[in-house]
Amino acid sequence: MLLKFTKMHGAGNDFVVVDLISQRCKLRPRDIRKLADRRFGVGCDQVLLVEAPGNPEADFRYRIFNADGGEVEQCGNGARCFARFVRDRRLTSKRVITVETASGMIVLRVRDNHRVEVDMGAPVFEPGKIPFERTEAAQSYSLEIEGGSLEIGALSMGNPHAVHRVEEDVQAVDLAHLGPLVENHPEFPQRVNAGFMQVLSDSEINLRVYERGVGETLACGTGACAAVVYGITRNWLQDTVTVNLPGGKLSVSWQGPGQPVIMTGPTAVVFEGTIRL
Numbered sequence: 001m002l003l004k005f006t007k008m009h010g011a012g013n014d015f016v017v018v019d020l021i022s023q024r025c026k027l028r029p030r031d032i033r034k035l036a037d038r039r040f041g042v043g044c045d046q047v048l049l050v051e052a053p054g055n056p057e058a059d060f061r062y063r064i065f066n067a068d069g070g071e072v073e074q075c076g077n078g079a080r081c082f083a084r085f086v087r088d089r090r091l092t093s094k095r096v097i098t099v100e101t102a103s104g105m106i107v108l109r110v111r112d113n114h115r116v117e118v119d120m121g122a123p124v125f126e127p128g129k130i131p132f133e134r135t136e137a138a139q140s141y142s143l144e145i146e147g148g149s150l151e152i153g154a155l156s157m158g159n160p161h162a163v164h165r166v167e168e169d170v171q172a173v174d175l176a177h178l179g180p181l182v183e184n185h186p187e188f189p190q191r192v193n194a195g196f197m198q199v200l201s202d203s204e205i206n207l208r209v210y211e212r213g214v215g216e217t218l219a220c221g222t223g224a225c226a227a228v229v230y231g232i233t234r235n236w237l238q239d240t241v242t243v244n245l246p247g248g249k250l251s252v253s254w255q256g257p258g259q260p261v262i263m264t265g266p267t268a269v270v271f272e273g274t275i276r277l
């Protein structure tokens with residue numbers, strides 16, 4: 001089977017985007033893994049599928065698959081690239097695009113210079129909905145790791161996040177060692193994205209994310225949202241924050257519980273291609 005795709009990235013978090021409206025084909029997990037494979041395929045952190053909506057309120061359905069082939073609920077950097085992709089391919093001329101995802105509806109607003117603003121919806125703190133095996137929601141939790149403990153915030157942005165504040169330079173964190181220990185911690189039954197943030201001021205953080213199903217990525221949109229929400233709940237941050245990630249900067253705003261998290265950032269098209277699956 002020949003499949004047309006577009007390679008894109010949002011602040012270095014890279015994607016293979018496939019229009020399944022114009023091309024009718026069924027992708028199995030092994031096809032997703034091949035698309036994402038950086039040697040035997042195209043190579044990306046996530047594969048994004050563009051489909052016709054099931055919900056009449058939505059313009060499109062947006063499905064997200066990690067490089068390991070697993071389908072996930074949300075991808076913030078991918079949502080921005082999704083908006084650019086559907087307009088570049090003339091699937092819509094709208095600048096405000098409503099999209100159906102596995103974790104609910106999100107709204108994409110196309111801004112200038114290929115930047116896109118995403119209403120990511122409200123964060124969820126109930127442990128059972130993250131999911132995180134604790135009985136009570138708390139501002140922070142002590143996670144037992146290798147005989148020690150890590151203080152984390154835990155919340156869902158549609159997908160699960162654990163965020164730890166480091167006092168030192170975030171570049172000094174041994175993410176290759178700590179990341180998988182958090183990602184696969186038994187108290188996160190669907191695994192978790194592990195964020196490590198360094199607070200520079202009440203309006204700027206450095207962040208690195210070891211993503212569930214991928215490993216460390218150059219940027220994580222939902223991870224940036226989760227880190228800012230955690231920082232605001234701990235009174236370390238005010239309501240609009242610049243998030244410096246290894247691959248670029250995102251702007252994240254949140255006005256408090258029950259309110260949506262608004263994330264704005266860049267999109268880039270790298271190349272278009274056809275792959276034989």
Ligand SMILES: N[C@H](CCC[C@H](N)C(=O)O)C(=O)O
Pocket residue numbers: 013045046066072073074075076077078159160193211212213214217219220221222223
């Ligand atoms: N690895 C994430 C999905 C992609 C999230 C990230 N790329 C973003 O921009 O939000 C998960 O398993 O929940």
